[in-house]
Amino acid sequence: MFIGHYGPAAAITGGKVKLWHGFIAVQFLDILWAPFVLLGIEHVRIVENFTASNHFDLYDMPYTHSLVMAIFWSVVAGVAYKMIRKSAGVTGGIIIGVLVFSHWLFDLAMHKPDLALWFGGPKVGFALWENRPLSVGLEFGLLILGLALYLSRTRARGVMGKIAPVSLFALLAAAQIFGNFGPPPESADMAAQSAIIAYFIFAVLAAWVDATRQSKS
Ligand SMILES: [Zn+2]
Secondary structure (H helix, E strand, O other): OOOOHHHHHHHOOOOOOOHHHHHHHOOOOHHHHHHHHHHHOOOEEEEEOOOOOOOEEEEEOHHOOOOHHHHHHHHHHHHHHHHHHHHHHHHHEEEEHHHHHHHHHHHHHHOOOOOOOOOOOOOOOOHHHHHHHHHHHHHHHHHHHHHHHHHHHHEEEEHHHHHHHHHHHHHHHHHHHHHHHOOOOHHHHHHHHHHHHHHHHHHHHHHHHHHOEEEEO
């Protein structure tokens, strides 16, 4: 999954847990995956039309996308967040932990069986990527639902508070369409580098959205 991951983040952040913190959390496993690929710790092959939705053969990613490690990273992120951001408290830590783990659950729905349960264990994945209309619909549906919830709980501070969420949505939508309908990346390293850059830009835009809106409560 790609932009759909941001749906759960937008749905439950915007208070003590900032929207952009949620944006980092839901992609945390992929944010680790990219340098792991660049360092040769995990592996991906670019195979044109490997699934109906994209070109990734994600055959080796036990450190970031196995179930046991997804749980591990979720706990680490949640505990670290609670320690770093004291004002968010235990609830903030739990929200971050749950968001990190949500990445694995939504990947489970989309991926071919490439998510190991543990190191060397059986691999799972319900392969919704094989149905492009359904997978694209799900990505957009989740994102739109989450953003709608976020917008309903917050109000714009001036005109920028309206422009920022529209810009964020437009960029996410463009990235998703490019991912689904664009050419395959030139290499695994290129794919990892673009992922890091994209996640960074999306988080910056989310910070802009949060800075220009305020909670209604
Ligand atoms: Zn992932």
